[in-house]
Amino acid sequence: MDTLVAQLQRQFRDYTISLYHQGFLDDQFTELKKLQDECSPDFVAEVVSLFFEDCEKLIGNMARALDQTGNVDFNLVGSSVHQLKGSSSSVGAKRVKGLCVTFKECCDSQNFEGCVRCLQQVDIEYKSLKAKLQDLFSLEQQIVQAGGRIPQVDI
Amino acid sequence: MASDGGVSCLRRPEMINVGGIGGMESPPLDVDEVHVLAVDDSLVDRIFIERLLRITSCKVTAVDSGWRALEFLGIDNEKASAELDESSSFRQVPVVIMSSENVITRIDRCLEEGAEDFLLKPVKLADVKRLRNYLSRDVKLSNGNKRKLPEDSVSVNTSPPLTLSPDSSDSSPPPLLLSSDSSDASSPPLSPVESLSSPLSFPLDDEDDDVSTESSPTPEESPVRRQKMRSPSLD
Numbered sequence: 153m154d155t156l157v158a159q160l161q162r163q164f165r166d167y168t169i170s171l172y173h174q175g176f177l178d179d180q181f182t183e184l185k186k187l188q189d190e191c192s193p194d195f196v197a198e199v200v201s202l203f204f205e206d207c208e209k210l211i212g213n214m215a216r217a218l219d220q221t222g223n224v225d226f227n228l229v230g231s232s233v234h235q236l237k238g239s240s241s242s243v244g245a246k247r248v249k250g251l252c253v254t255f256k257e258c259c260d261s262q263n264f265e266g267c268v269r270c271l272q273q274v275d276i277e278y279k280s281l282k283a284k285l286q287d288l289f290s291l292e293q294q295i296v297q298a299g300g301r302i303p304q305v306d307i
Numbered sequence: 308m309a310s311d312g313g314v315s316c317l318r319r320p321e322m323i324n325v326g327g328i329g330g331m332e333s334p335p336l337d338v339d340e341v342h343v344l345a346v347d348d349s350l351v352d353r354i355f356i357e358r359l360l361r362i363t364s365c366k367v368t369a370v371d372s373g374w375r376a377l378e379f380l381g382i383d384n385e386k387a388s389a390e391l392d393e394s395s396s397f398r399q400v401p402v403v404i405m406s407s408e409n410v411i412t413r414i415d416r417c418l419e420e421g422a423e424d425f426l427l428k429p430v431k432l433a434d435v436k437r438l439r440n441y442l443s444r445d446v447k448l449s450n451g452n453k454r455k456l457p458e459d460s461v462s463v464n465t466s467p468p469l470t471l472s473p474d475s476s477d478s479s480p481p482p483l484l485l486s487s488d489s490s491d492a493s494s495p496p497l498s499p500v501e502s503l504s505s506p507l508s509f510p511l512d513d514e515d516d517d518v519s520t521e522s523s524p525t526p527e528e529s530p531v532r533r534q535k536m537r538s539p540s541l542d
Contacts, residue, residue, distance in 0.1 A: 180429045187358045187432070195358065203351050238407055239351040242429045 157300035164291045168305045171288070176281055181244025182307065197289050203243045207278040210236045214271055218264070229267060230259035236274070247277050341442055342366040346376045347405070347487035352428070356405070356485065359432055363439040365483075376484065403438065405430060405487040428487070442483065 154162075171177045188195040210232045217228045237252035251274045258266030292302050343365045347353045353369045360367045370376050377383075380397065401423035406413070414425050426434050 180431075183429070183431050184355075187355075187362060192358070199351060199354055202354060206349075206351055235349055238428065239349050241407060242349075242352050242355050244429075 157295060157298045160291060160295045160298060161300060161303050164288070164295060165303055165305050167288060167291060169307065171284060172307045175246050175250075176284060178244050178246040179307070180241065184243060200243055200285055203239055203245065204278065204282050206239050207236065207248070207274075211271065211275055211278070214267075218267055218271060224262075224264060224267075226259045226262045226267070230256060233259055245278070245281055248274060248281065251277055340364055340366055341439075341483055342368070343483045343485050344376055344379060345369045345485045345487075346371070346373060348372055349487070352487060356430060356435075356487075359430060359435045360485075362432070363435050365439065373486070376486070400484050401442075402484045402486060405485065408488075 172181075184196050184199060213232045214229050217225055217232070233252050233255045237249055237256065240246075240248040240252060251270060255267065255270035255274060257263075258270055295302055343360050345353065345356050345360065345367055347356060347369070348371050350371075353371065357367045357369045368379060370379055382397070402421065403424045403426060404417045404422045405426045405428055407428040409427055417425055424438060426438070
């Protein structure tokens with residue numbers, strides 16, 4: 153009969169794999185995990201948290217810029233998109249990064265409707281990832297609290 | 308547009324870890340350690356590269372712009388090229404560029420301007436380890452034999468960075484400059500590279516206290532050649 157720890161570990165493993173397979177995360181997230189150890193046990197959670205703060209800030213900048221009806225500074229929007237693309241790339245937020253690529257193209261071609269659409273999608277996407285990662289970290293905590301070790305998941 | 312989330316590492320040198328991320332402070336440098344000045348306007352990337360470097364036993368100072376980098380090095384922006392011509396120690400600071408743009412012409416230009424290497428973002432642990440390896444190897448080569456470096460050649464000025472100045476005989480500039488070209492309208496991406504590495508000949512001098520990575524990697528090791536072999540459409 154499965155112990156609680158074994159059940160949680162299996163859930164954690166399955167959930168992690170699904171996040172990669174569904175394209176939410178890519179191997180850069182794996183790179184992030186390599187940097188976590190006993191000295192920095194919360195490194196991934198902290199970086200990811202900074203990333204989401206960054207998302208909020210940059211999306212706010214983009215929204216404000218796009219709000220200047222008739223006088224949209226696409227360079228400004230594009231510059232925020234570039235930053236978001238960079239940080240999403242660094243943490244392995246694959247879908248967010250992919251959206252930024254499309255978004256950047258809309259900025260470059262000064263496609264206002266395209267930009268507005270992309271902005272909405274990016275907003276939805278980062279929030280979705282945030283919720284999923286919170287679930288993942290919560291599973292980790294439950295495993296540890298139940299006295300288990302967080303399994304290494306090979307994708 | 309500088310990131311307003313930037314940590315001003317200049318003010319609080321002991322607080323390089325933002326919110327405790329990255330764990331404890333760097334221990335004092337060993338003779339084999341290098342000090343890296345990392346420049347990136349993205350806070351996430353700064354934290355990330357800092358961790359990568361700490362894990363590979365580098366002492367790290369992370370700043371958010373080219374101008375702050377010059378400030379940290381004690382170089383007055385306006386007099387930059389004049390000061391740098393006179394100060395041979397800065398001429399030997401190897402510069403490595405990090406960028407998400409995999410554009411050969413741009414990469415070539417960085418190298419022609421004197422960059423030591425080019426890392427494609429997102430940077431991986433293996434990239435930094437490789438960099439670290441050939442930095443150590445070259446340090447030994449530049450000394451002519453395998454003896455350890457004299458202590459003061461890697462001793463880093465432990466007083467607050469604001470007092471660092473090229474004139475101080477006790478200070479050594481950081482042995483490596485790692486610079487991101489994140490788009491920043493106010494700070495032309497290549498200017499820190501240009502100002503720090505414009506002299507293309509690095510005098511190899513055994514008496515020189517500074518770490519020099521004069522030897523270039525052999526072709527099969529060259530990270531840049533591997534870089535160029537990647538498909539340009541990679542994004």
